[in-house]
Amino acid sequence: MxxxxxxxxxxxxTPAGEGAxxxxxxxxxxxxxLADYVQQRFGQRMPKQYCRLLGKRSMLxxxxxxxxxxxxxxxxxxxxxxxxxxxxxxxxxxxxxQVFRQPSSRETGTALYVAIAMLQRWAPEAVVTVTPTDHYVxxxxxxxxxxxxxxxxxxxxxxxxxxxxxxxxxADPELGYVSLGTRLPGTNAxxxxxxxxxxxxxxxxxLVAQGxxxxxxxxxxxxxxxxxxxxxGSPELIDLLESLVPLIDTDDEDAALAAVYSLAPVIGxxxxxxxxxxxRLLATPLEGIDWNDWGRADRIEATLVRxxxxxxxxxxxxxxxxxx
Numbered sequence: 270m271x272x273x274x275x276x277x278x279x280x281x282x283t284p285a286g287e288g289a290x291x292x293x294x295x296x297x298x299x300x301x302x303l304a305d306y307v308q309q310r311f312g313q314r315m316p317k318q319y320c321r322l323l324g325k326r327s328m329l330x331x332x333x334x335x336x337x338x339x340x341x342x343x344x345x346x347x348x349x350x351x352x353x354x355x356x357x358x359x360x361x362x363x364x365x366x367q368v369f370r371q372p373s374s375r376e377t378g379t380a381l382y383v384a385i386a387m388l389q390r391w392a393p394e395a396v397v398t399v400t401p402t403d404h405y406v407x408x409x410x411x412x413x414x415x416x417x418x419x420x421x422x423x424x425x426x427x428x429x430x431x432x433x434x435x436x437x438x439x440a441d442p443e444l445g446y447v448s449l450g451t452r453l454p455g456t457n458a459x460x461x462x463x464x465x466x467x468x469x470x471x472x473x474x475x476l477v478a479q480g481x482x483x484x485x486x487x488x489x490x491x492x493x494x495x496x497x498x499x500x501x502g503s504p505e506l507i508d509l510l511e512s513l514v515p516l517i518d519t520d521d522e523d524a525a526l527a528a529v530y531s532l533a534p535v536i537g538x539x540x541x542x543x544x545x546x547x548x549r550l551l552a553t554p555l556e557g558i559d560w561n562d563w564g565r566a567d568r569i570e571a572t573l574v575r576x577x578x579x580x581x582x583x584x585x586x587x588x589x590x591x592x593x
């Protein structure tokens with residue numbers, strides 16, 4: 270098998286709209302924690318973002334359909350895993366014109382910043398919304414409005430990244446926590462005192478008591494704000510990617526991407542970037558939104574039970590193996 274990645278991101282036209290909003294959708298996770306649950310429900314192992322857990326659309330499709338209302342497919346870049354093409358191709362059709370298939374599995378930091386490098390080439394003045402593709406939110410219309418406000422805030426504060434947080438209903442040690450500082454006048458946004466990724470249970474309880482938000486991994490910012498945030502947390506990664514930017518859309522691009530993925534440090538966006546630079550962050554809470562990262566089978570089932578109860582449909586309880 271060739272070590273060169275096949276360039277998968279495509280468009281019927283050259284990406285356009287200097288300074289226009291973009292979306293980066295992260296769909297590269299392999300969903301190992303939910304592998305048994307997905308096998309039980311769908312008869313095969315596949316990442317949860319491609320599963321139709323809710324209605325007739327996958328979580329990826331739900332995510333992109335929401336965000337396509339404000340950012341068209343032509344300005345949506347989706348990052349997928351190296352072996353995800355069999356599930357992703359059809360689901361992305363008409364929803365994301367730019368798709369990057371990673372040559373190998375990497376953590377979120379590397380995947381995100383390769384995508385940001387592409388926007389450095391295509392639209393360096395853009396404001397970008399970054400989103401995971403496997404989270405549950407409702408109602409969709411209100412969620413779109415909340416993310417839109419975060420994007421507008423990022424456009425006004427072009428040196429900051431705006432984190433979209435959820436108000437905790439428990440002290441969950443598997444999530445990230447955003448400790449809030451001073452409220453920005455005339456907004457519901459605040460400065461960030463600290464970002465704590467996956468604290469222990471006692472620390473999580475303290476953070477909830479202090480009014481910290483859960484990190485949803487949805488964030489907005491200018492391309493340059495993301496770039497400088499990355500430089501502050503992982504200068505070696507940004508140095509490497511700066512050599513990639515001028516090679517995007519050239520004959521040398523594939524070789525450059527292969528080199529990046531062989532040389533780049535393993536970087537987690539939350540752990541290695543956000544935690545290290547809280548002074549570069551703002552945070553705004555989702556108001557009136559039911560949010561869940563659906564990282565465990567019991568969370569998925571609990572949400573589905575609540576939804577069935579609201580629509581008066583019979584509940585079907587599935588056996589859950591290895592839910593933790």
